Amino acid sequence: MSTDVFDLSAAKMRDKGMSEVSINQFKQLYETWERGDAKACVREKDVTPLKDVPRTKDIHDTMDMDMALDAFSRTAFIKLNGGLGTSMGLEKAKSLLPIRRHKARRMRFLDIIMGQVLTARKRLGVPLPLIFMNSFRTSRDTMRAVKQDRRFVQNDVPVEIIQHIEPKIDADTGRPVDFPANPDLEWCPPGHGDIFSTIWETGLLDTLKEQGIDYLFISNSDNLGARPSRTLAGYFAQSGAPFMIEVAERTEADRKGGHIVIDKATRHLILREMSQVDPHDRSSAMSIRKHPYFNTNSIWVRVDALRDKLTEYNGVLPLPIIENRKTVDPTDPSTRPVVQLETAMGSAATLFEGAICVQVDRMRFLPVKTTDDLFIMRSDRFHLTDSYEMEDGNYDFPNVQLDERYYKYIADFDERFPYGVPSLAAANSVTIEGDWTFGRDVTLYADAHLSDRGRSSYVPNGQYVGPQGIEPDEWV
Ligand code: UPG
Incomplete structure (x- = not known):
């Protein structure tokens, strides 16, 4: 050239x-x-x-x-x-x-x-x-x-x-x-x-x-x-x-x-x-x-x-x-x-x-590059203080992996969390596979994991999600 x-x-x-x-x-x-x-x-x-x-x-x-x-x-x-x-x-x-x-x-x-x-x-x-x-x-x-x-x-x-x-x-x-x-x-x-x-x-x-x-x-x-x-x-x-x-x-x-x-x-x-x-x-x-x-x-x-x-x-x-x-x-x-x-x-x-x-x-250093980062930022891991600091106890965040097919783009992400993102206060890691929509007041704890059911699925209001999926009883 x-x-x-x-x-x-x-x-x-x-x-x-x-x-x-x-x-x-x-x-x-x-x-x-x-x-x-x-x-x-x-x-x-x-x-x-x-x-x-x-x-x-x-x-x-x-x-x-x-x-x-x-x-x-x-x-x-x-x-x-x-x-x-x-x-x-x-x-x-x-x-x-x-x-x-x-x-x-x-x-x-x-x-x-x-x-x-x-x-x-x-x-x-x-x-x-x-x-x-x-x-x-x-x-x-x-x-x-x-x-x-x-x-x-x-x-x-x-x-x-x-x-x-x-x-x-x-x-x-x-x-x-x-x-x-x-x-x-x-x-x-x-x-x-x-x-x-x-x-x-x-x-x-x-x-x-x-x-x-x-x-x-x-x-x-x-x-x-x-x-x-x-x-x-x-x-x-x-x-x-x-x-x-x-x-x-x-x-x-x-x-x-x-x-x-x-x-x-x-x-x-x-x-x-x-x-x-x-x-x-x-x-x-x-x-x-x-x-x-x-x-x-x-x-x-x-x-x-x-x-x-x-x-x-x-x-x-x-x-x-x-x-x-x-x-x-x-x-x-x-x-x-x-x-x-x-x-x-x-x-x-x-x-x-x-x-x-x-x-x-x-x-x-609290960057938001992906919806996985946004998920943490919007959660109860953080508290926004009156001086506009994003505060967390130890800034040691759970490793989050949301299924890219359903959560990568913001419109898809928002659609699946109509009541806001679940509580992450007790979560060590989060893996969501498949197309899950979340109800109100859902809590993720420990190594929370939802697996793909091959169809749209729902986590009902007030449920806890842990390593075995929705607990205590399976709903969907
Ligand atoms: N930005 C501009 N103009 C451009 C490109 C980007 O203003 O032409 C802004 C952008 O809006 C953002 C910031 O620059 O606020 C960072 O841009 P981004 O493309 O997200 O950069 P990263 O790929 O995240 O990488 C930068 C550094 C990298 C560092 C990382 C930390 O290049 O070395 O580790 O930020 O987040």
Whole structure:
């Protein structure tokens, strides 16, 4: 493929009125992909594992809280909100999905995020600007929901920045794909690593600097555990590091997502996503003994350091590329195969000399990637406190496996839990096979298991479900 082929994408982007920064970014992604470097892996032999990362709990015990408050008063809170919950069959931002009721209000991720920010502002008297990075797909709905909350006021700093879009590439020809049936599907967001060029282009760093902001805390909007933290702001400020990644101890359940390793040659941090693991290194990379921490995707960045880095690279950081192969209509496998070129936010750590990691407890990592996660989040395992913390006794959650055929998509899931999800307080694990609809006040306990009866089945009101299925007597 030649540069002329890339020019077709550039022309398509210009026609859509896209900026030169976005075109330059896409050019960098495209050329890397064309060279075959998108498949470049981070080899085990070239890295050392990350070990002995300081724990937040120990940091908290020795923290000077006045200093921490000062750092926190100079922090902005940014939420990555550009992704759609497509893996759960959603066509809007995942953050608009209801999680639970609280004081008669239906709470979505977004309400909880805003509640967390408003609580921190009020209790600690800090400005804590909240900024969503939306995509063309999530902006309208998200902003409408933000405006509904009259308590939320923010005048000097924009509440959203809108990330770039890029053409999906026809996997066979390298050209921008055509899909007249739904031209919107010809475009995609370039991954959460796009945050940096978006921040650059919107001039957000200057606005924040004028408002006295020195630190950014950026995290996934689907992680309600990534709350504002005075202690972590203090630790980051005190460390003098330009960039900090929150990592958490990996469990056997954390097979997806990325982990942090150290480059043997440069000693810089590297984020290794599972897609960047060479097949020969798979068992090492999966080993939680060898690589005990994973990336929560919550990062802290110094405004000055980021501005310097973005200036050095003209607004487009040279981040490793992730090649995401799909069909142009991801819900229809018969449509044309495409490549979506993406970058990951945490991979920028490599560019910052002196970047560090900090170990956080599970309470700061409560992601909802699948309806299995949502099942736990909506259950009585959690209690939403008045300061909008998702609280659980020990944050040690049951392993949940709901039959993908009936529960993977949110509409199917909701249909089968018309009275809300069952009690999980006494459940060690949950396996549901087959098509089960649940009545009111059902309790799952121990290793709760329902097996497939080959037809739609019902768990009646008030029943207990344990390792042997519905107990004490079989109904259905
Ligand atoms: N997002 C955007 N724009 C994009 C893509 C994603 O804003 O173009 C947002 C998305 O809405 C979500 C967040 O970014 O809030 C994370 O996106 P997702 O696709 O869910 O990322 P993951 O595959 O979960 O992986 C990230 C990190 C991984 C880490 C994991 C922790 O890449 O290293 O372990 O988050 O949940």
